[in-house]
Amino acid sequence: MADISKQLTEQVIAARDGGHKLNIVGGGTKAFMGRTADPDAGTLSVGEHSGIVEYHPVELVLTVRAGTPLSDIEAALAEHGQALHFEPPRLGPEATIGGTLATNLSGPARPWTGSVRDQVLGVRLLNGKGEHLRFGGQVMKNVAGYDVSRLQAGAMGTLGVMTEISLKVMPKPAASMTLVQDMAMDEVIHYMNSRSAEPKPITGACWVGGKVYLRLSGAKSAVEATAQKWSGEVLEQGDEFWQQVQDLKHEFFAGNDVPLWRFSVGSTAANPALDGNWFIDWAGAQRWYRGAGELSDMEPLARAAGGQVSLFRGGDRNGEVMHHQPEALKAIQRRVKNSFDPDNIFNPGRLYSWL
Amino acid sequence: MTTKPTVSKAELAEQFRSFIDPDYVITDSETMKPYECDGLSMYCEMPLLVVLPETVEQVQRVMRICNEHKVPVVARGAGTGLSAGAMPHKEGVVLSLAKFNRILEIDPLARTARLQPGVRNLAISEEAAQYGLYYGPDPSSQIACTIGGNVAENSGGVHCLKYGLTVHNLHSVEMVTAEGDVVTVGSDALDVCGMDLLALMTGSEGLLGVVTEVKVKLLPKPEVARVVMAGFDSVQNGGDAVGGVISHGIIPGGLEMMDSHAIVAADDFAKAGYPREAKALLLCEVDGTVEEVDEHIAQAEEVFRKFGATSVRTSESEEERALLWKGRKSAFPAVGRISPDYYCMDGTIPRRELANVLLRMEEMSEEFGLRVANVFHAGDGNLHPLILFDSNVPGEFERTEDFGSSILRLCVEVGGCITGEHGVGVEKIRQMAVQFSDNELQQFHDVKAAFDPAGILNPGKGVPALKFCQEYRSLEHKQHKHEPTEAAHG
Numbered sequence: 001m002a003d004i005s006k007q008l009t010e011q012v013i014a015a016r017d018g019g020h021k022l023n024i025v026g027g028g029t030k031a032f033m034g035r036t037a038d039p040d041a042g043t044l045s046v047g048e049h050s051g052i053v054e055y056h057p058v059e060l061v062l063t064v065r066a067g068t069p070l071s072d073i074e075a076a077l078a079e080h081g082q083a084l085h086f087e088p089p090r091l092g093p094e095a096t097i098g099g100t101l102a103t104n105l106s107g108p109a110r111p112w113t114g115s116v117r118d119q120v121l122g123v124r125l126l127n128g129k130g131e132h133l134r135f136g137g138q139v140m141k142n143v144a145g146y147d148v149s150r151l152q153a154g155a156m157g158t159l160g161v162m163t164e165i166s167l168k169v170m171p172k173p174a175a176s177m178t179l180v181q182d183m184a185m186d187e188v189i190h191y192m193n194s195r196s197a198e199p200k201p202i203t204g205a206c207w208v209g210g211k212v213y214l215r216l217s218g219a220k221s222a223v224e225a226t227a228q229k230w231s232g233e234v235l236e237q238g239d240e241f242w243q244q245v246q247d248l249k250h251e252f253f254a255g256n257d258v259p260l261w262r263f264s265v266g267s268t269a270a271n272p273a274l275d276g277n278w279f280i281d282w283a284g285a286q287r288w289y290r291g292a293g294e295l296s297d298m299e300p301l302a303r304a305a306g307g308q309v310s311l312f313r314g315g316d317r318n319g320e321v322m323h324h325q326p327e328a329l330k331a332i333q334r335r336v337k338n339s340f341d342p343d344n345i346f347n348p349g350r351l352y353s354w355l
Numbered sequence: 356m357t358t359k360p361t362v363s364k365a366e367l368a369e370q371f372r373s374f375i376d377p378d379y380v381i382t383d384s385e386t387m388k389p390y391e392c393d394g395l396s397m398y399c400e401m402p403l404l405v406v407l408p409e410t411v412e413q414v415q416r417v418m419r420i421c422n423e424h425k426v427p428v429v430a431r432g433a434g435t436g437l438s439a440g441a442m443p444h445k446e447g448v449v450l451s452l453a454k455f456n457r458i459l460e461i462d463p464l465a466r467t468a469r470l471q472p473g474v475r476n477l478a479i480s481e482e483a484a485q486y487g488l489y490y491g492p493d494p495s496s497q498i499a500c501t502i503g504g505n506v507a508e509n510s511g512g513v514h515c516l517k518y519g520l521t522v523h524n525l526h527s528v529e530m531v532t533a534e535g536d537v538v539t540v541g542s543d544a545l546d547v548c549g550m551d552l553l554a555l556m557t558g559s560e561g562l563l564g565v566v567t568e569v570k571v572k573l574l575p576k577p578e579v580a581r582v583v584m585a586g587f588d589s590v591q592n593g594g595d596a597v598g599g600v601i602s603h604g605i606i607p608g609g610l611e612m613m614d615s616h617a618i619v620a621a622d623d624f625a626k627a628g629y630p631r632e633a634k635a636l637l638l639c640e641v642d643g644t645v646e647e648v649d650e651h652i653a654q655a656e657e658v659f660r661k662f663g664a665t666s667v668r669t670s671e672s673e674e675e676r677a678l679l680w681k682g683r684k685s686a687f688p689a690v691g692r693i694s695p696d697y698y699c700m701d702g703t704i705p706r707r708e709l710a711n712v713l714l715r716m717e718e719m720s721e722e723f724g725l726r727v728a729n730v731f732h733a734g735d736g737n738l739h740p741l742i743l744f745d746s747n748v749p750g751e752f753e754r755t756e757d758f759g760s761s762i763l764r765l766c767v768e769v770g771g772c773i774t775g776e777h778g779v780g781v782e783k784i785r786q787m788a789v790q791f792s793d794n795e796l797q798q799f800h801d802v803k804a805a806f807d808p809a810g811i812l813n814p815g816k817g818v819p820a821l822k823f824c825q826e827y828r829s830l831e832h833k834q835h836k837h838e839p840t841e842a843a844h845g
Contacts, residue, residue: 058598059705059736081604104546117551118523131794139703140516140735141775143509143558144783144790145799145818147522150554154546171604193464197488199575200644222647266543268465285545306543322548328536333550335805339798351549 001051003065005124005132005163011044012161012345013130021348024157026067027094030103034156034350036317041348046098049163052076054138061121061138062169066098066162073097077169085113085170087246098162104154107246108204108215111196111267111282113170117153124164125152128341138166151336157347158355159340173203176217177227178238183212185271185278192283193268200226204242205283208252215242245281252279252288259315261298263287266306274301288312295320320353330354360446362424364403367448370420371406379407379454390449393434393441394496397698397752398781402429402443409454411529411537411567418565419535421448427814428533430561432473432504435496437699438780440508440560440816447814450565452503458482459568466573467526467543472503472566476510479571488573491518494776495684503566509558511776513609513683516734517642520776522557524572530556530564533807537567555802560778561813563806580608580642581652582676585659586633586666590614593635594709596662597733600639603658605651608642610734611683614713617690617728617741618682624689627682630666637733638683640676686730687741694726694743696752700759702766703736703775715765716740723758725751737775738766764789779817787817788824796821 015022021041028047031037050067057080064073070088077083087107088100101123106115122136125148136142136149152162183191185207192205195214201222204215214232216223227234235241244250253260263272267284276291285307295311302309308323315321325333337344337355349355362370364382371380381387382404392399403426408414421428427447434441443449455471458478462468463486468479476497480489493512494500500510506528509521518524527541541553556563587593593612600607613621613636622629629636637659641651652669659667670676682689690697704712713729720727726743740762744755763773763786773779773786787796799818804810819827 056705056707058602059707060601061705080602104551111545114519114523115546117546117554118519127798131798133792133795133798135795137703137770137772139705139771139775141511141520141703141732141737142772143776143778144772144774144787145779145795146563146802147509147554147558148798148802150522151551153551153554154548155550159550170606171601174604190464193466197464197466197486197575199487199578201647218643219647219650221650222644225644225646264542264544264546264548266465268462269543282545308542308544308548310548325549326538328532328538329540329549329552332532332538332552332805335808336550336552336555336802339801339805 002048003051004049008044008046008049008161008163009126009130009132012126012128015042015345016128016130016343020345022345024161024347026096026099027069027092029092029095030099032313033103035321035353037350038348044161046161047094047096053164057082060169061166063138063164063166064097065164067096069093070095070097070100078172081172082169083172084119084167086110086116086119088116090247097165101153101162101165102155102157108206108242108281111285112203115153117150119168120149120153120165121168122166123149123152123162125159126161126163128160128343128345132163136166140168156351158337158351160346173217175220175223176203176215176238177223178204178235178241179214179216179227179230179232180211180235181232182210183207184210188212188280189268189271189284195230196283206245207280208250213241250279252277252290256314258290259292259311260313261289261291261293261309262312263289263302263305263309264307265302269305272301272305299323322352325352360424360426362426367420367424367426368404371417374416375406375408375413379409381405390431390434390443390451393436393439395437395439395780395782398439398442400443400445402449403446405449405451407451407454411531414450414531414565414567415535415537417448417450418531418533421811422534422809425809425811428565428811429813430507430565432501432507433475433499435500436504436508436778436780437701438774438778438782440778440780440813442781444814452501455503455567461486461573463488465543466575467570468573469568469570470502472569473501476500476502476505483573484576487576489576490571491524491574492521495687502569502571506557506566506569507559507561508776508778511732511737513611513732515732516610517606517608518574522554525553525557526570526572528553528556528566529568530566532564533809533812541570543570558778560780560817562803562817563812577608577642578644579648580640580676581648582638582640582670582679583652583655583659584629584668584679585637585639585664586630587635587637587663588633588665590635590713591710592663593637594706594733596637596659596664597706599658599662600655603654605641605655607639607734609638609640611638612636612731612733613683613686614729616726617686617730620689620693620728621682621686624692625682625685627678629682633665638679683730690728690741690743695745695747696743698742698744698755698759700740700742700762701774701777702738702763702771704738704766704769704771706733706736708769708771712738712765712769716762719758719761723754725755725758732775736771760786781816784816784819785827785830787819788827793821793824796824
């Protein structure tokens, strides 16, 4: 629980002056993501840079240091009946908010309540020149300057070291209930999307093992009334089930032998024709696949489904693991990277080999 | 970056006319006149010429030519913006997207709409209504403003607390880059690999690319919406009541506050039955399922009474709901009736600072000798002070600008920002130096250069040149000390 931003700044400046690279590490729970970290780069530990800077429950705004563990944040919010509505996957007790934003990881409620990217209001960032900059703010509406805060989501630390993050937080739903029923994979896409198009308090829709799970949450009366109208059995351990989904602890995700692919696609797209094991989440917009394969073979399938694919865990992590970028966007992203980190200090090659 | 264009007006027009209908390449000042400003008409400039391409390929060719010759390009939608973001550049081209006005596709199952950039905001919801869907962000100009402009400004509206801004309601944007490439940022999915360039594009005020197609998210229309109106005898109580509702776990679809000046003006105009003696009026709309709305409305009424509401009224019908909103929605024209001119400011503050900010604004009002009425998106802290003035009185507009500038500075001082939804444009470029340091502004310039190396897209807007910032800061500092300009005494 300390402010070590001065120390972090010194380390960045030292790296720049010495011509070194830095791998940014928070809790270290997402080391398996992205491409293999540069073995020649030093480590910049942000984990100690933690603690809540400001929290005004009535404002629905929280500002924390980037190394703050998600568990600390959730505990502080819970005291006021609030929560992070993007349901961050807690990939380990050490998982931090900085890593969550850098990897843009959000849980099952994401299509309805928004992602971590959606909830971020501002960041403080150390760029590659060792400048400690502030973007966005602590208010919900702010259109002054480019949205550098949301740009950090999914950039995997390639643009700088986040030191402070301001987020929108929301009240915890008063009640929730999960409905489960058997359904074949070829029916479930239509079913989940039709339910999502109804003005009902739905906050989860996934399919695994031949069953579809729908979560309702909000005012108790609304949850109960909707549950009565919709088909499916009430799942007694509903909360437990969704926590497993949120934290990627469901048995589908177990084991490291078989690569885990993430298809982020149009919610109504037909499922890619790949034999094997699927977990469909986000009412069809996020589809997990377990199986061996090459990224180049997966990409046309993802594109046909209106989206992209990444090799989330396992497999060859020395090659590219993210959907390839068209040349024009590659050029822009290289230049954006260069504008923040001209000496290419931060997380070299972690997102793409060319970044 | 401003380098002199390397081509004459006549040559440029001739090149454009070789691939664009000559009627849509406008060079005479009479026809160009309507393009000289956007919704902030105090800032005017005549462009070199105006071009209205009809295809994406034409947009690409315009951009390539302008990029080659270093000709500034100002993209323009409906021109309803309120920060002079679409004000022309005198040596540049106005690139109007008015011909791109088609709704290309609505997918009711996926809940998306694919749109050309010139589609009006309200037209999206009107078209989606047949499927029980609508588009969330509803800026007050929604009858006229276009989705391309909404992307450029990251437009909000009254429902942002619950449903977000434009950036939260987009799947993808197709754009033409400064160099003339067509790229799509985002996808049909909810995220993409790599940097979130969609977030960067949204709210970039036409400085990073020209939007040629937009795919938006649509939401299921709530079963029901009801509004509670509550009057308070102090702004403090009204502000506290907003916090009270939120502490109860209720996220209203809309939560608006008006001060006493706005209440009276709006009620005179709309005859909405507002409590005219109140110092603050809250309109709290709850939407959702029938059960949820009943539950939350009852709780909201109770909270308002607990926080000292002097009157509480809840809409019992759609007509009554529309009437209660009518006053708020017509607040700007209503205020327009009580003053020859008004200037609508746009800053955001932490809600807890509301009473303090309004009090200090009253003090400034006296110092500057200008009246001010306030409407406030209370849910998300976005303040819209309306400064009343008369442009026929010499010096009064300048004084209005100084007053506005002091208000924005106050917003930053209490932890807020200089613009919640109107954008920086030309209008607030000075105040950017108050909110950001030189290093931060330089980072913005560097991001801009990554998209637009030659600096042709909307130059002179959004981010101030650093060489002026020191001057701006000292000027702002002077105003901050409440030293009205000479004109204030004159």
